[in-house]
Amino acid sequence: MAECKSMDVALRVLRQRPYFVLVITVTVLLTWLYYTFSLRSAGENTTIFTRTYATPDFEISHFGAAFFYVGLGLDVLLASLTGVLLALAVACHRSRREMMTGSVGTGATLAIAIAGFG
Numbered sequence: 001m002a003e004c005k006s007m008d009v010a011l012r013v014l015r016q017r018p019y020f021v022l023v024i025t026v027t028v029l030l031t032w033l034y035y036t037f038s039l040r041s042a043g044e045n046t047t048i049f050t051r052t053y054a055t056p057d058f059e060i061s062h063f064g065a066a067f068f069y070v071g072l073g074l075d076v077l078l079a080s081l082t083g084v085l086l087a088l089a090v091a092c093h094r095s096r097r098e099m100m101t102g103s104v105g106t107g108a109t110l111a112i113a114i115a116g117f118g
Contacts, residue, residue, distance in 0.1 A: 010088055019087040026083035027076070034075035 013019055041054035059068045 023083040030079035
């Protein structure tokens with residue numbers, strides 16, 4: 001029963017307009033950032049500072065449409081889950097009831113965001 005109560009609380013928080021706007025904003029910004037990092041192309045020398053980019057046409061012609069669109073879908077999924085975690089962490093922090101949960105949520109959100117760049 002505790003899981004249902006937690007899910008109800010999370011959904012109630014995410015239905016509030018400021019948190020919904022936060023989720024959408026973070027999702028759009030991180031999707032753009034992840035997509036940009038997905039198109040970096042410098043062969044074996046690719047680093048986080050690489051400024052050489054491939055075009056979507058190059059990716060599709062060399063790796064296939066499925067590879068490109070599944071990668072794009074995963075970028076959107078990762079960005080939206082990060083947005084949800086950030087909104088829940090902000091809500092926990094604002095409520096000041098579960099500070100331990102809020103700090104763990106923030107750590108998990110940062111870990112997911114960092115994993116997206118790997």
